Amino acid sequence: MVVADLKSIADCMIGSGYGKESVRIYDLIRKSIIDESLYNLGVEKLTASQVQKMEWDVLEAKIRSWLHAVKIAVKNLFYGERVLCDSVFSSSAKIAKSCFVEISRDAAITLFGFPENFAKSKKILSPEKMFRALDLYEAISDLWPEIEMIFSYDSLSAVKSQAVASVVKLGESTGSVQPDSSKTPSTGGVHPLTRYVIWICSMKFCWILFLLGKNTNLYKIK
Template sequence: MERAAAAAAETALLREKASLLRESMRRSEAVREGSAAAVDSIGRRMAAVDEAVRPAQARTWSAYSAHDNVARSLRAVEAVVRHLDAVREAESVILESASKGLTGYLDTVDKLKSAEDFFTSNRICKAGDDALKRVDELLHKAAAELENEFSRVLSECSKPVELEQLLKCLPSCSSAKDSAESQPNPGAVLSLPTLIEPRYVPRLSKLAQKSLQLGCHKQFVKIYRDIRSSTLELTLKQLGVEYVTAEEVQTAQAESRNAKITHWIRCLQIAVKLLFPSERALCDQIFEGKHAWKDHCFAAATSKSLLNLLSFGQAISKSKTSPDKVFLLLDMFDRTLELQSEVEAVFAGDECAENRKSASTLVKCLAQAAKKTLIDFKDSIVKEPPKNTSTDGDVHPLTSYVGNYIKYLMDYLSSLKLIFQESSNGDGTKSGLVSEISGIIHAVETNLDVKAKQYKDHALGILFLMNNINYIVRSIRRSQGFSW
């Protein structure tokens, strides 16, 4: 009974809970339906609001875009007006001379270049096109004016270097009189002469740099080449250096030619050690930072002067040979060879290749001329007439001459070895120089043998040979530093 009552009570409780659950679900459904209706109503109202607001919103965005376009247009117009004003202001400056105020003139050129860039990239109106055309005209006038100013300044300050100034730069020379006997000390530190007053260099450099911006730098190079080349030529002319030919050298008297060779060697040293390095330094200062450009200017400005300077050496090497000429040729060979490294240094760079080639060609020509002179000397000994022998069997003048000749040649032993490209072969063969000297001695011996046979007294002929051969042997033994 108790169990039945408990089950009935539990059943009644479950029914009550189920009834409450159904009631809750009914109310929830009613709320859901009410919420859906409210959301639907709100959606319809929002759509109506959006439809009402959309035209106003479109008008607002349109007004904003119009305002932005107007602002951009105003800024563009302001930029055009600003650059037009700059062009008008620049016009009065450009039409004047740059010499009145170079800094202001160059600043005006910069403003015109800025205006040119602006109008080139902003083709927005006819006024801009007209302004661009006017800017181009003004820049053309500015380029011409800067060329004139560069030429004027460079011409005014480019003067030939006085001889006294050059000699002061040489430690061994203090005056023109001293220079007649003195030679520059190869190891001394030299002070380069001033080619242009330092106060002009910054002005010339500014003009040169601006020419690159304006695209007229080739004309500046030509101006620099013409002015500096002629100035350098005048400086060398004051030293007595001019272009000469082999015919002119050949017609000169021997004493005059010897003096000219001594003078030429001194001028060569002055040019290589002082003038050309000074010209290089000046070119580097004016055309600062543009390596190929300044190398080209330097090569162009010095090429003619170098040609004039080397022409004398070329003429000497091509002139008619004589035995004594070999010593002059060897002197010239020694000096040019000593200066070769300095020539290579001052004429460094691809643009100066022809200048370096001209100098090295002269060294080779002098070497070939010296070599040919010795060969011709040997041939002349062979062709020496067998007559005019001494009556007492004494040393013949030819023997004495050749002995002294060989002795003096030994003073140039190192140079002769270079010329004949002597090397230690170690195979018992004679080197080029030894072979050549031996050939000269053999030619003398052959000539003496023929002369000895001219004696009617056979014993006197033998005495003649002994005296002459003994003289040659003693001369050779007195020669220092040569291994036979």
């Protein structure tokens, strides 16, 4: 009912020649809600330098918080916001698109920028901390179908680029770290070294596929 009311008001304002005013008000309010929601989930804008200066206990807590937040942000917050924009401004796909872009872009870039900043810091250069990088990598990889769908507009390519940059940087930063094979999981499950090897293989596999996509001569029918 609330969405229907918003749509009726938006349609009325747009039809009366006050489309810009309705969009400006909508963007301002919804953007503040998205920003506040991410803040409440523990997401904040941090530079690589700030991450580097953090004590490991503090940083690890932020990583755990981010891992929890990113699922909610992608599956609920950003997805819900796109659905809301499409519903309220269903009479104009152009307006719906511009609203979602304005509301979500900066917040999403901040969200997906954290793993890259962690990877840029020297905190990652130890086996026990490397596995936190793997957790970050897996989180983005698992959510990639939703990320690609929600941020499908060309004007949101920066969001997807940031997510990809984080994955790539995590891979680059951990490639030379040698995990301690003597450590075994205290509660059973997959050995950390096994996860690491699978991850490295996956990264190489993705890179080969990328090169294959760039070089069409590799798979031309002769």
